[in-house]
Amino acid sequence: MVMICGQTCYGGLKSTHRTGLTDSVQCERLAVAVFTCTGWLCDDIPEPNDSPRYMYFPEYLHHRCNRIRRRAWNELDPPNTFAMGQGYPGNTVQREWSMDDLELDKKASQTVRNIIDACDLDWTEVTVSELDNLDPRLVCLKCSYGNHCDGERPMMVRSWRESVKHCTKKHWSDSTVKWQKISDEESRSLRQDQEEAAASTTTPPRKIWRCTHCHDKPGEPEKMTVQGMMDHLEDQ
Ligand SMILES: [Zn+2]
Ligand SMILES: [Zn+2]
Ligand SMILES: [Zn+2]
Known part of the structure; x- marks a missing residue:
């Protein structure tokens, strides 16, 4: 099956995103492939x-x-x-x-690109697993009216995948929505809170x-x- 994928699944991507991609990157693995x-x-x-x-x-x-x-x-x-x-x-x-x-999904793909920009990374190179490993926590700057997370105001912080969904549901995948990646330290403590909360709830x-x-x-x-x-x- 993997062989077949390698031959065919570029289809949509090639036309849209080929320019600027380095040959060493397999485009089907990129985070912008949504x-x-x-x-x-x-x-x-x-x-x-x-x-x-x-x-x-x-x-x-x-x-x-x-x-x-x-x-x-x-x-x-x-x-x-x-x-x-x-x-x-x-x-x-x-x-x-x-x-x-x-x-x-070109709109979702653009949102991922904006998120990757907020992480100061190159969307032509970042793979899904790299972004998952980085696990950035993001603030939607449209919802916060441009205010950055400063530790004072309570703000909604999301994972990158949840941020993409949020942008679609709340902002109709508006490509101008900008994101703030919160500090690694804050992300760590948030992740810990989430893991604890998840451990104490049973999901169906x-x-x-x-x-x-x-x-x-x-x-x-x-x-x-x-x-x-x-x-x-x-x-x-
Ligand atoms: Zn069986
Ligand atoms: Zn299906
Ligand atoms: Zn928002």
Whole structure:
């Protein structure tokens, strides 16, 4: 699968972002490569997650719609076509891997670029994993009316991924929104607070587990909760 990705997934990116990119960087890994899905399944049954449903490397490569299609009602059982299993609507069958249903979200991409600018980094080089490792905490300067975080006023501080969503939901992905990266010291203490808060709350189980035994086989089920996965494995 990785081989196929390497050949095809540049499609949208090349045309938009090629200029200025160094050859050593694989553009599909860049943080500015933000995709949304326009596939029928994601329209009908969105994955259980926040909207807007942005996907970054490597998630978009593994997105379910890259491997499925809806079988036409009058289509005969073609040979070598596997139907998808539990969790998928009937008539969902596997297809050759393709990112055709995914769309590079130029507005979200621009927001990531603005965030990377605020971190004093080069958007043509910063990968998703680098930005995740840096884990910058950001203040939306549009919401703060241009006021910078000074430790006095209470301000909303977000991770980079949450900031992208915020910009879309609150500011219609306004490309002029600017960001402030708060100091590393403040970020550290915020992260600690968040981790403590997360540890003391229980989140409902999410369907995020895929069965590798069933991958690319007939009746491959949709993602499951941990419990769903255990039941599934028992049934095998
Ligand atoms: Zn999709
Ligand atoms: Zn804002
Ligand atoms: Zn399985």
